[in-house]
Amino acid sequence: MKAAILAVGSELLDPLRRETNGAYVTGRLREIGVDVFARACIADDRDWLEAAFREALARADVVISTGGLGPTEDDLTRDSAARAVGRSLRRDEGILEWLRARFARFNRVMAPVNEKQADVIEGASVLPNPRGTAPGQWLDLGGRLLFLLPGPPGEMQPMFEDQVMPILRERAGGRVLKTRVLKIASMGESDVEQVVAPLYKTFENPRTTILGGAGQTELHLTAEGASEAGVEALLEELAAGLRGLLPGRIYSEDGRELAEVVASLLRERRLTLALAESCTGGLVAARLTAIPGASDFLDRAYVTYTNQAKVELLGVDPTLIEAHGAVSEEVARAMAEGARRAAGTDLAVAITGIAGPSGATPEKPVGLVHLALSGTVGERARRAQFPGDRQRVQGQAAQAALEMVRRAVLGLSAG
């Protein structure tokens, strides 16, 4: 089955706005084997909307629109869709009554303009909206299905899940599509590709795509089949092979980010952590404290941006900084040891580097980062050279620090 998705509303064409319903619906449709062939944002214009609906229905088995179901002059979805399918609108007494009751419940009188929201295309079924005043509707046009849903995600999503998905799941004939995401830290896209391509290319199902991000690489495995269990088995077969090729490298297969994985590990093993951040400037601390209950494992973080702060707070020997520079393995190690000692934690990790754009020397270019870990699980140090601008260097350094903690706690090689 092929689908088209129309997001209705001139405001969605504002360059600063991001339309999110389309991606949500696309993702859910994929899981039941329905492929989206076109996704569009259309302005609140009768002619453009009518043409968009007509075009979509000429080619797609399923057309889903979001938005334009409100009571104002600009809400043209009902009207345009009716024209596109050549049917008229009827005012639904049931919806009218429900609308009046809803307004009464909030001690308000319904303005006449709201009656428009009770208009239904001839032959369409109503999709109740428990969270707003704009009900949806759907129509079976001899096998082609048209769904009109409201725009606010908080209203659209539950209606889509509870009312649209069951209909589509049945029509899609029970085909199942599932994606599993394997996340790898501190290995670039091309390095991962080189290792895994010989394996995943031998699989037609699942299909694999590789996505690179700041400080991590993701393998997206998508399998399809007749049953949930069958698809899971296909995914697991390839995932097992990939795990073998990337031993200890895959930190997550369930959607969790690296900070969440590290937080769980520390919590499970009752380990406490302190941070000594220079070039990441609090980014590692912010990622860890974004996780609820971070106080279980995170005692404190020292953002020691100046040399003086490194000396005063972490007890780094100033002669060490003079001899090797603040960005050096020696200073990183001293920072980690100092943080652990001062905080009295099981572990401490330190990051010092040149995030740029200034501060570089011929020997120490932008992107050079030294990381060190001190703790009950041993001592480690790593030198990395990250590409990109300040923000990317900071992001990659933060990921590398978290990965260093993960590998140390799990007893994996320094990596």
Add this chain to the structure above:
Amino acid sequence: MKAAILAVGSELLDPLRRETNGAYVTGRLREIGVDVFARACIADDRDWLEAAFREALARADVVISTGGLGPTEDDLTRDSAARAVGRSLRRDEGILEWLRARFARFNRVMAPVNEKQADVIEGASVLPNPRGTAPGQWLDLGGRLLFLLPGPPGEMQPMFEDQVMPILRERAGGRVLKTRVLKIASMGESDVEQVVAPLYKTFENPRTTILGGAGQTELHLTAEGASEAGVEALLEELAAGLRGLLPGRIYSEDGRELAEVVASLLRERRLTLALAESCTGGLVAARLTAIPGASDFLDRAYVTYTNQAKVELLGVDPTLIEAHGAVSEEVARAMAEGARRAAGTDLAVAITGIAGPSGATPEKPVGLVHLALSGTVGERARRAQFPGDRQRVQGQAAQAALEMVRRAVLGLSAG
């Protein structure tokens, strides 16, 4: 003039991918008074693409496509656009020669499949691509303009700027559209709306839209006119009125974020800052150190997540924590004073609060945050109650801390 934008490529319909060319082109077109009425992502399918081009050209004065100009089987833009306009493709000798020379320069022989990239629609003009192998092309269909551009933003954008914009600017008849964004911290969308609506609603040009975000509100003023200077004057007239209604509230009119504004202020006045973060867990430090040269003003940050860390690092009196709790004005003030004393900076700001979801009590609900500032510019404290989940509370608290620094440095009321 009305425009439609088509982004070509099945990969763009992946729910995890974000299509960015559309927003870029939309933003630039708006500035010359061309309104985008539809923006679509279309799969690599001949029928769907041909229909999309035909539909777009039936309604829009300008159609711009990005992507699908490569050499593979899946690159169908040239072919589909030619069918949609009912013309044939001719192989352009000039492009062929240029392609062969390009391959030779990299010591490679051009595979026959690449010759496809030299196909041009009858009557179209070539748009050279200095950064890739896929040239673009454009066609004047009796006043309606069709542009085919490559997909990679690094190739598309310079071609759009250097070759497409000059053509469109001329056709658009010199109309100018400009948006100015006024940013306000620590005031909610509805509070701002209430204050400014009576003024901005009297203006037809500029039009104003209000956007709320975590810890800030933006006013987008969009004016149009015949000249740059005229449009600027229209924007300035309304902006001046808004400044009068929101005295000291607007922190930026040039796109800068609050952290950048605070960084500039501190740098200009040669003030140094220390941070004492509890519930924001390093987020304020991370926002400030994301700015190049942050070491000019940021000495250090203490992320004191536990009570013990507050006592040890900031010298907070433990009896104060016992008496008032860690989330209290008294402790916030003691943290700020302690950080300033320990770091020896001109200013220190402290944040302590309940980010949730756990940690709340009947008297101290999730979202309660105490902020305090200590420094040469005076002492301040503020109690705030932020809505939303952990991430939103942390984001709003970080903004509030930065705004507290800005207002103190500028000598504005605590707000």
